[in-house]
Amino acid sequence: MGADRGFDPVTEHEKARAALRAAIPRLVRLLRDLPDRDAPSGVPVWTVGDVGAHLAAVYLGLCSTVSPDETVDWDSILPPGDGPFIERVTAMNATSIKLFTGDDRARLDDFVAERGEAFLRVTEGLAPDTPIVVPWYGQEITLATATGLMLSETLVHGLDIARGARLPWPIGPDEASLVLGQSMPxxxxLALNKEKARSVSIAFDLVVKGGPRLAIVVDDGAVTVTRDAPPRAYDCRITATPTAFLLVSFRRTPIWKAIGRGQMRAGGRKPWLAMQLGELIGTP
Incomplete structure (x- = not known):
């Protein structure tokens, strides 16, 4: 099963929207079925209730970027200054769980359902490359990226909640492929660690089975990520199943476990460089 070629961005975005539309009710049911909101989650420092609050904040934030009816006082929430991306997002994550406390946490399911539906309704028919201003990133992204982000947050943090609640939460390869194609580039x-990338020159060929193929070229503190790039020489090729790469990227599955299960492998002229990708691209 090889990587896709010549993908249609409009068709793929519609598939991502459909996947999000299907994932939202799953998340809502998960939030409603939580037996104990104070139980530890898949995120070591957060309870399952904290993760739910973070997801509600994500839905609020992304909905506010596309809907004039959703207003947020970003000046009171955003961290001061223009620090590195990972530090900025980490600070926002810490703030996000404080936006929903007390009785609000008992209604997270309804809030997520309402904001998820609003995001899909307001963006219906918009082009995938429609620019979206994201205040906590300090820049614009495309609607396709925002849709992929909402899907990734739903899937990955849904898993965090399910692990803490000991409930099932499958992530299918098609869903994971859509996240990787829509938002990963x-x-x-944005998440490149520029300090670690200084004086580094590596070209990675990321082959997602049945999904996108990404050329990730790190060159002296900068990175370019190109989908379906023209042929070129690579230092390292990483081949992975979609779900495994998604979970390894977000530090939800150890890379050794994915390798041991045959879900990831490295090749090319310098396969040992594969481990550097996770060090160069940060995760909040």
């Missing part, structure tokens, strides 16, 4: 670029 932009997010990898």
């Amino acid at each position: 932009t997010m990898m670029t």
